[in-house]
Amino acid sequence: MGWLRVLVFLLLMGGSALAQSPTYGVGRTPTAEEIRALDISVGPTGEELPPGQGSAKQGAEVYKQKGCAACHGATGIGGPAPALKSKAGPDVPIWQRERILPLRSPFATTVWDYLNRGMPVNREGTLTADEVYALTAFLLYINGVIPEDEVLDAESLPKVKMPIGDDYASLPDWKPRTRRLRGYPY
Amino acid sequence: MGSKRLDRRELLKSSAKVAGGLTLGAVAPASAHAQAPAHEHPTMIKGSKELIAYGERSHFVTSVRISHPPGGRPSPDAFGKVFHVAAPLQDSVGVITPSSLFYVATTRGSFMPDIDPTQHTLMIHGLVDRPLTFTMEDLKRLPSVTRLHFIECAGNRHNARHKTVQETHGMTSCAEWTGVLLSTLLKECGVKGTATWFVAEGAEEVKGASSMPVAKAMDDVLVAYGMNGEPLRPQQGFPLRLVIPGFEGIFSTKYVRRIKLVDRYYLNYNDFGHLDQDPKVAALDYQIGPKSVITYPSGEQQLPGRGFYEISGLAWSGGGAIRSVEVSTDGGKKWNRAEFKGTPQRMAHTRFGYQWNWDGNETVIMSRCTDEIGQAQPTREQVAKYWNVPFDRNYRVPGLDNSVQPWRIARDGSVHNGLA
Numbered sequence: 001m002g003w004l005r006v007l008v009f010l011l012l013m014g015g016s017a018l019a020q021s022p023t024y025g026v027g028r029t030p031t032a033e034e035i036r037a038l039d040i041s042v043g044p045t046g047e048e049l050p051p052g053q054g055s056a057k058q059g060a061e062v063y064k065q066k067g068c069a070a071c072h073g074a075t076g077i078g079g080p081a082p083a084l085k086s087k088a089g090p091d092v093p094i095w096q097r098e099r100i101l102p103l104r105s106p107f108a109t110t111v112w113d114y115l116n117r118g119m120p121v122n123r124e125g126t127l128t129a130d131e132v133y134a135l136t137a138f139l140l141y142i143n144g145v146i147p148e149d150e151v152l153d154a155e156s157l158p159k160v161k162m163p164i165g166d167d168y169a170s171l172p173d174w175k176p177r178t179r180r181l182r183g184y185p186y
Numbered sequence: 187m188g189s190k191r192l193d194r195r196e197l198l199k200s201s202a203k204v205a206g207g208l209t210l211g212a213v214a215p216a217s218a219h220a221q222a223p224a225h226e227h228p229t230m231i232k233g234s235k236e237l238i239a240y241g242e243r244s245h246f247v248t249s250v251r252i253s254h255p256p257g258g259r260p261s262p263d264a265f266g267k268v269f270h271v272a273a274p275l276q277d278s279v280g281v282i283t284p285s286s287l288f289y290v291a292t293t294r295g296s297f298m299p300d301i302d303p304t305q306h307t308l309m310i311h312g313l314v315d316r317p318l319t320f321t322m323e324d325l326k327r328l329p330s331v332t333r334l335h336f337i338e339c340a341g342n343r344h345n346a347r348h349k350t351v352q353e354t355h356g357m358t359s360c361a362e363w364t365g366v367l368l369s370t371l372l373k374e375c376g377v378k379g380t381a382t383w384f385v386a387e388g389a390e391e392v393k394g395a396s397s398m399p400v401a402k403a404m405d406d407v408l409v410a411y412g413m414n415g416e417p418l419r420p421q422q423g424f425p426l427r428l429v430i431p432g433f434e435g436i437f438s439t440k441y442v443r444r445i446k447l448v449d450r451y452y453l454n455y456n457d458f459g460h461l462d463q464d465p466k467v468a469a470l471d472y473q474i475g476p477k478s479v480i481t482y483p484s485g486e487q488q489l490p491g492r493g494f495y496e497i498s499g500l501a502w503s504g505g506g507a508i509r510s511v512e513v514s515t516d517g518g519k520k521w522n523r524a525e526f527k528g529t530p531q532r533m534a535h536t537r538f539g540y541q542w543n544w545d546g547n548e549t550v551i552m553s554r555c556t557d558e559i560g561q562a563q564p565t566r567e568q569v570a571k572y573w574n575v576p577f578d579r580n581y582r583v584p585g586l587d588n589s590v591q592p593w594r595i596a597r598d599g600s601v602h603n604g605l606a
Binding site for chain 2: 022030040042044101105110113114124168185186
């Protein structure tokens, strides 16, 4: 019954090959350039960060030039938009200080990513990579996270030690049809 | 009024003549109709090309959305923008929220992208075998699903300052969504084994991005282009949005244009908003718990007097379909099984009713529900007890607030927030 063995083998191979290939053949493959142009996600490892660099001093200039102060206040406090600088000093535990992005984020990449995708309002996406590095450095500097002369780039940015450290919750594995919290009746 | 009726009778007579002339045998019934005793005819709404092309609701129906929260974050804010608007649940019937009354929550105010659907694409890339870009036309070629799902904002918290159910619960709505399952698209792309999260991004100004588990994507996430029988409306993400059944509303990315498969939680801005110190609280910030509320009678409504009322309300859960709803009409001493109006759907508003004879005495009415996986809607006292913290009237339920909402009915039939 060698043919049966062959048939089973072919079915198994065919089955696994099918799972890997498209069913409908709808949609088009984007070019590498298209993906690069659209992919603005920057994750904690910083692998997507573009070349460029900036320091807090340069960032202070960008903050003025780009009109950030109009919404966020001259010093990062006091404008109509969310504050960018914590009023509480570094002696106050991080969870008791204000929930401010450049301060409480666990990764400096979160700050870079948001500036790049979401600022300035109505002119999103117009900042150059150097400007985003510089603004990130400035916001981290005014919150006492990095020194004024530290230069941030694709290498150094993901390594910035944020004050929160690892004092934040990682999320439980989500599974369908399970309670939102094990043992929680509500 | 009188002259209008006369006009109408004249019209009927003349049209009867025309009709008779045309059809020969049909004269008698038509003229009998015209000579029937006069009865009150309503004022007529004049037909127009516009009304024939696109219908309008009656001008007697005035239900509208309101900004949210009342007395909380100012809305419109310092930029003159309205951020969140709440649906008028007190006027709702059935389970579908009309698209024009569906709640809206935005990151940057009431501006929204004006997207030409012929130019819109969804790109899926990252940890996949084959990155793919889909046009709207591509998506409509693929097998579709149509499902009822609610979407609820994490900020849908009721407190003692709220007056109406629109203020307490108006940041939830339910629609019939049509689109392609995200799992269908991901299978086309071939998800690599190392992909554990996906990041979804919309085309609005802030390009909001949220990280979600791939397990959710493969389970029931919809890439929706239809809502309540028509294309999505701009406030709801036209031309394309994600619907993440049962997760807090912010995950249901509007104007979705890109999905990236990644190997870790990406902690982009929307995720930053979910950052918690306590893993238990973090877990409660994801999937919505079982929740219900009585919409009639509810805050600021007026009962005309003692007697029969069908109490009506909505129940929903992020954990699946609603399994049971109970109503108390005596402040929570006795709970009675409510009746479902239609079959409960997974992660959808479910309408319930309870037949009640009000004796005219002051009382408190409320509802509670359980879902298909056995989660039960708690009172605030129960939640405080679980977390072993002292209860007071300002107690804040961790995660999305799914606690019971009491309504107090005064002897004069006026209805008030029972938390006040």
